[in-house]
Amino acid sequence: MKKVILALALPLTLLAACNKVGSKNGVDSGSYKIYGKLNNQSSGKVYLSELGAQQFVFKDTATVLNDGSFTFEGKVTEPTVYRISLTDQNMILLMLDNKEIQVEADAKDMRKTYAIKGSEEAQLFKQLTDKLDKMQTGAMQLQQRFTKATESNNEDSVKVIQEAYMAMQKSNGAIIKSFIREHGKTAVAAFATLNLLNPETDLAFADSMATVFNKNLPESQYTKALVSKLEPLKTLAIGKAAPDITLPSPDGKPLSLSSLKGKYVLIDFWASWCGPCRQENPNVVRMYNKYKAKGFEIFGVSLDNSREKWLGAIQKDQLTWPHVSDLKGWESAAAQLYNIQAIPQTVLLDREGKIIARNLRGPELEAKVAELLN
8 A cells, every 4th residue: 555645735836816905005006016125135136026827927127225125116907926036946925916015034035034014915915824834844744754654664653644644634724714714805815715725625615705705806816716616616516416427448338437326436537657546556456355345336537548558557456446438638528527637536426426525545535435334
């Protein structure tokens, strides 16, 4: 069994949002002004970049004066994530709206030392990133313990650390949700809902917040993106009937997911070229052999392009459950139907074919299956 890799998916480089409101600082409500101060820096250039769809896009340059001060001034159409940087590695992120903002940091490590005043939304953004930094530190500490435990083959410690990790994930999720609820009228909250929550496992909460954002921030890019993201997932929500899949099996004959009704079924989206999928397969095989006689089945859906590699992986990994694939990779009809953006990914169905869980893996998956069958 491949040990659960401890990793906290916190997009620390992607954070922001905010309401477009008038200034209380004497600055024109249609423009922003950033007053910056870099300690231990008395010359050079500092750069302002906007976070686009895939990367930061350069917008402006300012000169650092002898006292470390610099100034940026301009306009944004709506609150958006920007970065102020000396280099690609030495930077700070901020939520920029048309307000006055004061920023101060040590030029040697801007990310860890910066403070921000002025815009309420910018300050909320800083509060959020501070929470995420703390979560990331906790995850890294667990990762170090996990590595030592696996290297020494200490199975008892590995289990304890895995349980601690799952508890930490649950706690972190609650903290983020609490922050979102408390600041539900802000675009920072809309951005956090869009980027920090798993819309599949937190669909009900995310959808309820989307209603709030539609009322308070209908024109926000983050509200619009959230609504678009959630819409296709509503048909895949917990309790919904799983959309049927009919694709060719290894012998070329069509096989339907609905033919397995009457059993608890795990839809397993994978591919022969997917390293994490292949590494997880021994664990899935062990679990399948343990529970298949009790009414558990797996329906493997491969996102392969090569029939030879697909069948080779099935044989090599000893995957003895039903398999299907249209050999269209990411363009697979099943992947489109289930909005699959990454693999491995799983969907667990009850005996009637209704969705009861999504994206369970490792200990969480086995615990759920054991609960259902025992």
